[in-house]
Amino acid sequence: MAVLGAAMVAPGAVAAVSAGVVKPPRLRPGDVVGLIEPAGFTDDAFDLDLVKETVVAMGLVPKPARHLLQRHGYLAGTDADRAADVNAMFGDPAVRGVFATRGGWGCARVLPYLDFRTIRVNPKLLIGFSDITALHLAFAARAGFVTIHGPNAGSSWPRFSWDAFRAVAFDGATPLLVNPEGREDRLVQRDWRIRTFRGGKASGRLLGGNLTVLSTLMGTPWVPDFDGAILFIEDVSEQPYRIDRMLTQLSLAGVLGKVAGVVFGQCTDCGPDGASYGGFTLSEVLRQHLGALGVPAFQGALFGHVASQFSLPVGCRAEIDADAGTIRLLEAAVR
Structure with missing residues (x-):
């Protein structure tokens, strides 16, 4: 068994898939991943460049959503546009996973606009935290597949966070999560x-x-x-x-x-x-x-x-x- 914490050692064996919960495909080097902003906006294109470089450093290929860098008040575009980006990423067969670039506020506003019929039949890892909780909970209620509460694409991604994410999303490991020693x-x-x-x-x-x-x-x-x-x-x-x-x-x-x-x-x-x-x-x-x-x-x-x-x-x-x-x-x- 892998232990993620003080030692962050190599991942262990994959556990058997349980009935009733759909598992998205694991991420592999070279996979295309979508970048969405379902809540707050990014107002500096340079910040988005850093996000893209982070994804490339993971061995993945970033695909920005159509409405990235839009702004509607304190939101990253209108509710319909932000939801359209989520729907498009889950409907695109070339996209293997979907990262939220940041949180903020606004994910709950897009829920009525999401196409859960398309999302449900195209299980992919959705990754993010904070306001992305609204999507995680809605997907658990309506889509029936696993998502990952972890760093947003725009987070700082220190080694600890990257190793923890890689073990779960790439390696399919079943680690023991332990806080490191101070x-x-x-x-x-x-x-x-x-x-x-x-x-x-x-x-x-x-x-x-x-x-x-x-x-x-x-x-x-x-x-x-x-x-x-x-x-x-x-x-x-x-x-x-x-x-x-x-x-x-x-x-x-x-x-x-x-x-x-x-x-x-x-x-x-x-x-x-x-x-x-x-x-x-x-x-x-x-x-x-x-x-x-x-x-x-x-x-x-x-x-x-x-x-x-x-x-x-x-x-x-x-x-x-x-x-x-x-x-x-x-x-x-x-x-």
Whole structure:
């Protein structure tokens, strides 16, 4: 078994494909991959050049969508145009995978315009995170194939993130995802720590992504069934009371009561402001919500709005160990 974390060793054997979840084809060197912007815009062509160079460095051939570099307010084109780019990439037989170049806001707005009949019969890896969560969840609900919650094409892609992505998307590995050891000059490590709210192991389908996006999709037809799932969530620039509010919404909607386990990844810049002094910390909020579920739950896995992050295949079965703070894939994401 491959272990992705401290050592980032070579990937291991491919697990058997489970029934009921369609696996997209793996990426191979020389494959054409589409570049889309379903949410925020890129306003500098030089930034897009960097994205293309990143994709080429992966051994892939970038194919920019027709409406890339358009702008409509704070969006990368109109809802119809952004959706048309998604539909075109999944309908193009030459395209083997689809990268979001960035997040922002806007993916939920394109959902009614997506051609899920075409998308469903052309399973391809969709890669991205943050606002791309809306697409991951909608694909899980409507398309039935695996997607990858991982860096956007425009992310910085340090070695850790690239090795994690390559193992899942190219090699079809089933790694054990472990946070690396901290490199601080301290007697006790403080970076990349795990906090266990309830110990034990649990297995189920990986479903989740950005907490804000997930919570705003509650009550819509774009949310998959979380019964028996491993819920993974992360966020950025949210104060503890807002995390509290969103977790309360998931609880009241019945999602938290269905899951087999929970992993809260990184919450970047999520501390209280001065006016909240004396309130709950983020860890206290998470303990209140997750510790009482009666299922394994922990905080601190490396995914979210951080440079170094795991690639999590949405829809794949995985096992979490809340005491060790690990995620182990039980099947390959690709065929």
